[in-house]
Amino acid sequence: VRSQSSSLAALETPCLLLDRGILERNIERMQERLRLGGVPLRPHVKTTKCVEIARLMTRGQPGGITVSTLAEAERFAAAGFRDVLYAVAMAPNKLEHAANLRSVGTALTLLIDNVQMARLAGEVATRRGIRFPVLIEIDVDGHRSGVLPAPEVLVPMAQAIHATPGLELRGLLTHAGSGYDCDSLKGIAEVAERERTIMVEAARTLRAAGLHCAEVSVGSTPTALTASSYAGVTEVRAGVFAFNDLMQTRLGVCTLDDIAISVLCTVIGHHAPQRRLIVDAGWTAVSQESQLHQGTRIYGRIGDARGRLIEDLALTLLNQEHGIVTRLSGCSIESAEFPVGTSLRILPVHACATAAAHDRYHVQRAGSDPMEVWPRFGGWTVPG
């Protein structure tokens, strides 16, 4: 967390800052790691939701992206990203939207883990005269969703999809979310290796049954940055690595200096009895994601206007447009040290959630570059 352009002072707070130098370093780190591992990156754009950043993430890569909403698929397809994996299990009410995207030439791949959805997707595809490429979601660790990789479950499911007109079985996908529960890099690497071996074995099972399985898609930032092997994997999905955050820092896959975004805010008050500063960034600007830090529940760590960490301060309470900053030591905060009008930066606990609170990035690079604004979008449908 460093660097500042001279136009920072002209910004109204709260707003979201993005350090382009850190962003590019984070992206290069992931790309270099996967290059050595011999596997391409299919960046997940759900964290960043920004065309400019997706261009940086796909540089030197095949160009395919992962999305979490059809709004992302539509926006990125309009910006030229035509190979789009929608990595959330499909719902019936989204099939026409997906078919619209497919009809205009987007290679939109769907995720399906049950036969009812396969049947409905096939019906829409057939009626619309298209085919949906399909991945089957595999549950490798019981953390969320997907089918179990047991052959007696997986093979009938794959056969059902294979036999459904309008669907084209492309392979398997998983997300080893349990990497986030680990307390060591070694533990995360073990999750990654277990994810890999289960998925490679599941792919082998499908192929042995005479089914097509071109894709073996895995990933998450922690596992991608710690895996010892990608053998048999055809692509790695990850997204938060571009920004990093306090969750990734705690996992040990990055340091505080690797966090590319921060919320710029302003001291708007002091409350001596409660030993607190009041800043103009609440949960609307920061999100309600929290973590324990030195025994205290915090919503962010605090840096000065230039991004230099102020070790003893933390964001400890949030209202809609108010944030409360206190000393972790419990000591009081002198108003003379942080007068009203002082700019501070909040380092996010969870970059996906904090970024989701904003509609633009104020992009800066160390040195004298002028600040740019990169738009960011949210939502589930693109306003007509």
Place this chain on the structure above:
Amino acid sequence: VRSQSSSLAALETPCLLLDRGILERNIERMQERLRLGGVPLRPHVKTTKCVEIARLMTRGQPGGITVSTLAEAERFAAAGFRDVLYAVAMAPNKLEHAANLRSVGTALTLLIDNVQMARLAGEVATRRGIRFPVLIEIDVDGHRSGVLPAPEVLVPMAQAIHATPGLELRGLLTHAGSGYDCDSLKGIAEVAERERTIMVEAARTLRAAGLHCAEVSVGSTPTALTASSYAGVTEVRAGVFAFNDLMQTRLGVCTLDDIAISVLCTVIGHHAPQRRLIVDAGWTAVSQESQLHQGTRIYGRIGDARGRLIEDLALTLLNQEHGIVTRLSGCSIESAEFPVGTSLRILPVHACATAAAHDRYHVQRAGSDPMEVWPRFGGWTVPG
């Protein structure tokens, strides 16, 4: 939570539903209560951020509104709401924006609780040839911000504002946030009465010192709905009452049937080993606000597509685009009971946070009315 129009099935999920019948009943309840109390409502539009709803909230009222951002002030002023109270302590970097709004005729009142900010606001006002009406924020319960109502603190502050060219001291404001910490209606009513007496006494102190104090502004939904008297109060601010939520239900100021918004979502999977349903609404659609319910941390309660509560289900885990629904009893959920594609509604823990995740309301009224879309906005500056 009831009613559905026939076009519900055409919506892509997740999306935000607003029951107009419940909304209007909630608004009428507050207006009627304050009418009996002889005090006008200055609705806080931070919860709803929607011009159509603000028009309902101000019907029969003087028309002034309360906002939490200058973006709200700007959007609502453009829609004809010219009497706007910005109820967050001012920051220096927002003064030019505020002056722009004031210059085009918006009666924008600022909140100030320190002399540094008074001086800066006065300088900008003088340079721009305008005057800012100012309220002083009072801390009645130590819950967040404001100055203590002690005469030796308050009178010098008021005198400083009164003496600052470009500022016009209008009165006092407080927000008794500690009402949210109460576990009985009687406790909330006591907070309301303490807030009132402290504020009325503070106003008397100012007037005794020869200072102007036309406004005594108090409020929050829980205190507004329980206060035994508004004597000496000139306006009540409240906003969440229009929607209500599980927090208000727990406080006892409304029932589940009074919650006007819900997130429509769809079952996208089942996970038998974990006894869970997976729905397509994550924290992007619901927010991360939680509460304890029957000993379990929940992010929302669950209704069917028509809004009828399913007592034993709750939203117990959220990822970005996935929600996990489990039975509070711990029993398993049969996929036949909630097949993939089933529509469910999520009742929000905190309406402000859930609404903030959406850019539009899908408005329905019991019966056969067609569904309308009312836009909602967020952010801190209006995109140029």
